[in-house]
Amino acid sequence: MFTITAQGKTFTCSRGENLRRVLLQHNIDLYNGQAKLINCRGIGSCGTCTLEIEGEVSQANWKDKARRSLPPHSPQKNRRLACQTKVNGDLKLTKYDGFWGQGDHVVWTAE
Numbered sequence: 859m860f861t862i863t864a865q866g867k868t869f870t871c872s873r874g875e876n877l878r879r880v881l882l883q884h885n886i887d888l889y890n891g892q893a894k895l896i897n898c899r900g901i902g903s904c905g906t907c908t909l910e911i912e913g914e915v916s917q918a919n920w921k922d923k924a925r926r927s928l929p930p931h932s933p934q935k936n937r938r939l940a941c942q943t944k945v946n947g948d949l950k951l952t953k954y955d956g957f958w959g960q961g962d963h964v965v966w967t968a969e
């Protein structure tokens with residue numbers, strides 16, 4: 859089991875679990891504002907589930923890389939799509955502002 863810390867909550871999950879599903883199960887505010895309602899439900903196309911991840915996760919797949927290469931995202935930023943990411947270790951997460959989570963201001967951190 860691995861420990862996930864996000865938005866001041868700590869919980870566990872198994873290796874290989876989908877990060878988006880784990881966060882929603884634990885009522886973490888993965889989406890900013892209206893993105894809670896308007897998102898692709900995890901198919902990797904909307905780009906609103908982005909997070910900064912500290913810890914071990916799966917390699918970025920082509921959907922993750924492709925979506926984050928398009929504005930308003932930037933491949934230069936250290937973000938990942940939660941819906942395309944599998945948990946492979948203990949994680950600490952940070953969410954940034956903006957509809958797509960593309961901003962530079964922190965919305966919430968791990969603690």
Ligand code: FES
Nearest residue numbers: 900902905907941
């Ligand atoms: S939920 Fe749309 S890209 Fe992750």
